[in-house]
Amino acid sequence: MTAAPFASRLLDALSREVALVCDPGGTITWADARAESILGAQKGKRLRGLAAQGTEEKVDRLLLQACEERVEGWELILCAGGSKPTTFAFRAQPYEGQVVMVGSLVPEDYGAALSQVSSTLSELSALHRETERQQRELQRRADELQRLNRELEESNRGVRSLHAALDEKAESLQRAAEVKGRVVANVSHEFRTPLHSILGLSKVLLNPLNGPLTAEQEKQVQFVRTSAEALYDLVNDLLDLSKIEAGKAVLRPNRFVAGDFVSAMRGMMRPLLPPESPVEIIFPESPSTVELETDEAKLSQVLRNLVSNAVKFTEQGTIAIQVRQGPRDTVCFSVKDTGIGIPPEYQERIFEEFIQVETPLHKKVKGTGLGLPLARRLTEMLGGTLTVQSVEGKGSTFTVTIPRVHPEVKEMVGLAERGQHLDPARAPVLVLEDDRQTLFLYEKYLERSGFQVIAVRTVEEARRTVQRVRPAAMVLDVMLEGETSWGFLAEMKSQEDTRDIPILVVTITDREQKARALGADEFWLKPVEPDRLRRKLDELAHRGPVERILIIDDDEVHRYLLKQLLKDTHYVLMEASGGRDGVQLARDKAPHLIFLDFLLQDMTAFDVLDQLKADPRTREIPVILHTSQELKENERSRLAQETAAILAKHTLSREVAIARIRDALAKAGLGTRIEEREVRRG
Numbered sequence: 001m002t003a004a005p006f007a008s009r010l011l012d013a014l015s016r017e018v019a020l021v022c023d024p025g026g027t028i029t030w031a032d033a034r035a036e037s038i039l040g041a042q043k044g045k046r047l048r049g050l051a052a053q054g055t056e057e058k059v060d061r062l063l064l065q066a067c068e069e070r071v072e073g074w075e076l077i078l079c080a081g082g083s084k085p086t087t088f089a090f091r092a093q094p095y096e097g098q099v100v101m102v103g104s105l106v107p108e109d110y111g112a113a114l115s116q117v118s119s120t121l122s123e124l125s126a127l128h129r130e131t132e133r134q135q136r137e138l139q140r141r142a143d144e145l146q147r148l149n150r151e152l153e154e155s156n157r158g159v160r161s162l163h164a165a166l167d168e169k170a171e172s173l174q175r176a177a178e179v180k181g182r183v184v185a186n187v188s189h190e191f192r193t194p195l196h197s198i199l200g201l202s203k204v205l206l207n208p209l210n211g212p213l214t215a216e217q218e219k220q221v222q223f224v225r226t227s228a229e230a231l232y233d234l235v236n237d238l239l240d241l242s243k244i245e246a247g248k249a250v251l252r253p254n255r256f257v258a259g260d261f262v263s264a265m266r267g268m269m270r271p272l273l274p275p276e277s278p279v280e281i282i283f284p285e286s287p288s289t290v291e292l293e294t295d296e297a298k299l300s301q302v303l304r305n306l307v308s309n310a311v312k313f314t315e316q317g318t319i320a321i322q323v324r325q326g327p328r329d330t331v332c333f334s335v336k337d338t339g340i341g342i343p344p345e346y347q348e349r350i351f352e353e354f355i356q357v358e359t360p361l362h363k364k365v366k367g368t369g370l371g372l373p374l375a376r377r378l379t380e381m382l383g384g385t386l387t388v389q390s391v392e393g394k395g396s397t398f399t400v401t402i403p404r405v406h407p408e409v410k411e412m413v414g415l416a417e418r419g420q421h422l423d424p425a426r427a428p429v430l431v432l433e434d435d436r437q438t439l440f441l442y443e444k445y446l447e448r449s450g451f452q453v454i455a456v457r458t459v460e461e462a463r464r465t466v467q468r469v470r471p472a473a474m475v476l477d478v479m480l481e482g483e484t485s486w487g488f489l490a491e492m493k494s495q496e497d498t499r500d501i502p503i504l505v506v507t508i509t510d511r512e513q514k515a516r517a518l519g520a521d522e523f524w525l526k527p528v529e530p531d532r533l534r535r536k537l538d539e540l541a542h543r544g545p546v547e548r549i550l551i552i553d554d555d556e557v558h559r560y561l562l563k564q565l566l567k568d569t570h571y572v573l574m575e576a577s578g579g580r581d582g583v584q585l586a587r588d589k590a591p592h593l594i595f596l597d598f599l600l601q602d603m604t605a606f607d608v609l610d611q612l613k614a615d616p617r618t619r620e621i622p623v624i625l626h627t628s629q630e631l632k633e634n635e636r637s638r639l640a641q642e643t644a645a646i647l648a649k650h651t652l653s654r655e656v657a658i659a660r661i662r663d664a665l666a667k668a669g670l671g672t673r674i675e676e677r678e679v680r681r682g
């Protein structure tokens with residue numbers, strides 16, 4: 001095969017062109033080989049016959065035009081011999097009365113691609129429209145968001161300024177309350193002094209022994225005196241109220257019998273009525289034997305107030321004072337009068353400050369409008385209620401219902417009792433504080449700690465407690481009722497056996513220098529923060545490493561009993577059933593303390609003690625002697641020197657055992673040793 005025909009065949013295969021010549025009537029006069037093979041175009045055939053159905057006319061128009069001029073890019077769809085329609089782009093031109101045509105095969109997928117492109121285009125434009133719509137929507141939402149943001153910011157600003165205004169208001173209210181409190185307290189005191197003078201001087205003037213007054217003068221001085229008395233009452237009420245409001249009123253509960261209390265009142269009430277008064281004050285016939293424990297002075301103040309009101313608003317009839325037991329261990333005191341009564345709409349309001357009933361009858365009587373509010377606050381301080389029942393024109397009954405034993409007294413008793421029973425699992429902390437509420441707080445703060453609060457309210461109580469218990473630490477309030485604890489602090493820090501008990505001084509005024517000078521280990525200003533307190537006590541009381549105790553006793557039952565006594569404590573117990581084993585164990589295991597039985601089978605307690613003292617490893621270990629028999633005097637005195645304590649087996653209690661162990665450990669300076677170890681380790 002030569003190159004030329006091969007190349008021509010290859011070109012032929014690659015070519016996408018067909019060539020034809022037609023006469024003006026559309027009959028094919030010449031066709032190239034590819035036109036023949038692809039289209040079946042043969043000389044003599046009509047070009048129209050090759051056109052796909054429905055496109056014949058386009059062939060005619062091409063021919064018509066191409067007879068006249070050159071035509072380019074004329075697309076004809078031809079299908080030869082029923083084959084599938086194929087699109088050709090024709091160029092044609094006239095030549096010597098005929099039409100010469102060259103057609104280029106348009107790729108088969110061109111049409112499809114075109115339509116795909118067009119559909120893609122339309123999809124794209126739809127997408128574009130959708131995107132535009134979404135963009136518009138987004139923009140709208142962004143605008144909306146911005147508007148909302150602006151609104152939010154505005155209302156935020158509003159809230160902030162409201163807050164600031166409220167803060168300011170609260171602050172100024174607080175300031176006002178403080179100023180009011182201070183003014184009332186100070187001014188009341190200032191008022192009292194000159195009032196005392198006025199009252200005293202008017203009394204002097206009215207005394208006939210100091211020279212006679214004219215009737216007119218006497219009347220005038222009497223007026224001065226009555227006005228001064230009224231002012232004095234007002235000042236006292238104001239002072240009491242401001243004290244209660246400032247939380248400064250102190251509760252002083254005492255024990256008393258209701259009957260005696262009412263008898264004492266009888267004496268106080270009698271002068272309230274003029275000698276010929278048509279009003280009678282009636283007291284209970286049989287005196288009540290109920291025993292109360294509450295603030296008697298405050299209760300008396302409340303009742304005096306109620307009776308003096310009853311006297312003021314009762315023109316005739318009776319004022320009856322009654323006492324009875326109420327529900328749930330309460331006592332009810334009532335003052336019942338046959339006076340003018342109180343309109344229903346005033347029956348609650350009269351307990352507000354400065355409210356007085358505005359009827360002509362009520363207005364005839366002068367008053368301050370402070371008596372009942374004060375009486376109610378005082379009753380509330382006693383944990384009770386003050387109520388009134390009244391019928392206008394018939395009379396009123398005021399009833400005070402208070403717990404027989406003041407709740408704080410009950411709680412205090414509980415607190416003191418809890419302090420009596422030492423919890424062996426917790427280290428006792430003596431808290432000296434006169435305020436009951438604060439004591440409860442301490443107890444609450446240390447509730448779930450390893451410390452037990454031993455609450456005391458006076459120095460004397462603290463002294464007694466220290467004799468009974470050796471506290472792991474002490475918390476001292478300085479300013480107590482009627483005394484300070486400086487002396488006690490100095491005492492504790494100067495005595496040999498209490499010097500090393502850590503003391504935390506907590507008070508309201510900065511006296512750190514003095515506290516430190518007297519030996520306080522720590523000084524804090526109130527209020528105390530619970531976590532800080534626990535941490536500080538942990539640090540001060542040197543609680544940390546466990547203490548090992550060795551029990552040397554050949555009686556298995558006694559060892560068992562001692563282990564039972566010390567069950568649930570933090571001590572780790574070891575046992576030896578004989579003196580020799582015991583001494584060996586002491587050398588090997590270095591216990592912090594030894595419980596030694598006096599009567600051992602293999603050696604005497606004295607031998608054990610001698611061996612322990614002879615060995616530097618065991619010399620310092622404190623020993624508690626544990627005996628079930630009476631010791632002879634010489635034995636006792638020798639043992640007293642060599643042991644930390646001597647305990648009788650048959651009377652030994654858990655508390656005593658633990659207290660002695662603690663004492664012995666403290667005396668042996670275990671706290672210090674552990675601390676040193678910690679420091680060295682650190």
Ligand code: ADP
Nearest residue numbers: 309310313341350356357367368369370371372
């Ligand atoms: P004061 O008696 O000084 O005005 P109180 O606070 O004690 O102030 O009493 C407030 C008001 O309650 C009295 O002004 C009076 O109007 C009314 N009130 C108090 N006790 C009685 C009573 N026993 N009978 C009638 N009204 C009374």
